[in-house]
Amino acid sequence: MFNATTPHPARILIVDDEPAFRLLAERFLQQQGYQVAGAANLDDTRSKLQQFDADLILLDLALPPAFDPAATLAAVPEFSSRPVIILTGHAERELALQAIAQGAWDFIAKPIDPELLAVVVKRAITKHQLEKEVRQLKQGLQQQSFLPKLAGHSRHMETVRTLVQRIAPTEVRVLVTGPSGTGKEVISRALHELSPRADKAFVSVHCGAIPADLLESELFGYVKGAFTGADKDRQGLLKLADGGTLFLDEIGEMPLPMQVKLLRVLQEGTFYPVGGREQQKIDIRLVSATNANLPDLVKQGKFREDLYYRIKGVTIETVALDERREDIPLLIQFFLEQLSVQYGQKLQLESAAISWFLQKHWPGNVRELKNTLESVAAIAQQGVIRLADIQLLHLEHQTRETDPELEPGADLSSLDEQVKALEIRLIQQAMVQCHGNKSQASRALGISRQGLLKKIERYGLTELGDD
Incomplete structure (x- = not known):
């Protein structure tokens, strides 16, 4: 086994129509610590790969029934999700080079030197395992970047x-x-x-x-x-x-x-x-x-x-966004982070503006929420989006027409709870991102350290941080 993180010894499929060669190659590679299987032709190879998930294929160029190297060359891309090493006679060197152009990893001329075979196989297996790890890492990073959206x-x-x-x-x-x-x-x-x-x-x-x-x-x-x-x-x-x-x-x-x-x-x-x-x-x-x-x-x-x-x-x-209104605070936070990068400064909403966003009816759903934030962010001053900015764009009047809950005298107790929940969530996330450092967290939130300490005490979050 060449990689301690691999859950099983690397698997090699030998494709050659000569039983004696397959037997010798299998024994040699098994001694090197690999799992090995054999196939005699391309159809046999396709069948074997359904049960034997090979990490590498050793593929002879001349295979029955036609013994036509061109047919083998045409099949190389089909198998190239793992390294393919071509086994070839000296007279077929040009064909072997064509196979590499088709996606093969390398070629070895017959008669095969066992030491050379061991080196080439180990190198190809290591490359394959590294590529798999890179793909897994890339997928993990992609999940981190896309799932927040x-x-x-x-x-x-x-x-x-x-x-x-x-x-x-x-x-x-x-x-x-x-x-x-x-x-x-x-x-x-x-x-x-x-x-x-x-x-x-x-x-x-x-x-x-x-x-x-x-x-x-x-x-x-x-x-x-x-x-x-x-x-x-x-x-x-x-x-x-x-x-x-x-x-x-x-x-x-x-x-x-x-x-x-x-x-x-x-x-x-x-x-x-x-x-x-x-x-x-x-x-x-x-x-x-x-x-x-x-x-x-x-x-x-x-x-x-x-x-x-x-x-x-x-x-x-x-x-519809109105059917999952509990997601609005997190959506606001997500879009504000994007806009902060765009404008090169930390953007935040004053409490009255937060209240407006949480109370508003959103017939245009998430797209409307995002476009509205973009509009008010464009005219915000000192990085703070205020209710006055919303009113300046004549959005307030539109909201009161479509959402009677914002009429004077409306019960805002539930709104206060949503604002409180949003502040708690933002503080908790900032403290996690700053590893409990209250000074760094306060700067990330755009408030003073003393203001952060007061909010932590007010919301009973005293277990957060130790500085």
Whole structure:
């Protein structure tokens, strides 16, 4: 075993049609501490890999039934999720170099020097294990950076985060439903960024924003001369998403003729550019979103039933912000942190402004909340967003029209509790981030140290910190 963190000895698959060679190589590599299995041809290799998750493949270039090196070369990319070492005769050196261009790790000429084999194999296994660790670390960092964007303490948001974490590493198709402005694209991007496809493209297509007569050429691309104005070949969005994630926003607005063509893409993984005769293959992970009720559209004949069942896979439902109002304080904090970086200064809300945000009705959901904060932050002075800034933008009048709870004389006791809860949460988070140092925490919160001490005493948080 070459890495103490590896849960099992590294696994090697030897692919060679000579039983005697396989037996000798297996014994030698087992003595080096590896688990070893053998295969005689490419079909046997594919079958073995379903049960034996090899960390490395030793692959002979000339395999039955045709003993055609070109067929082996063509298969190298299929196996290249782990290192592939080509076994070749001296006369096949050029072919071995082609294999490396196809994604093979290295090649060894026959007859094989055991010491050279041991060195090359160990080097390839070490590289493979390091790459796996880097991928795991990268995924962990991506989770840290993307999961906070799915902000909220509500039971609903806890469910969404759990689903995203569990589904993201898989290939299952996902349908995100819910009202506009509730973060459907944020969820879709998180699914991509936390997936093995994160280093490939995330391509977003709003199915209702592209005219129906242009949608096909935008998705599939076109060849020169396909129609008037097509003066050169153009790659479509499907091809741009190859290897990555295709996000179809508001898929319920996709015209029926395009639904038929999309269904074929999902069934076969192939498509033809507009005006083209050469079939193109793609490998995409599909995430769709809609604010419409697709089952109702199916009943009305506006959405294909077979496509609906193709895209739904796992459904993640978002809800209106007014249905998870307990998440508003954390969303405010999250957006303020982003805006603070943008403006190069710590931004905060005065108590009256916090009250306004917590009390307001948000028909535009999270998108409206974010846009409102951006608007008032742009005119704030000395880093403090005040109720007067909101009134200056004529937002106060709009709120009183739509939210009678803000009329004079309204009961604000529940509001006071929300403000208190927000302050406690901010203090606790600042103290954790500053490792209990009250001076650093007060600076992070934008208040004096004495002011922080008074709040800690007022809220009974005396267990926080020791400085």
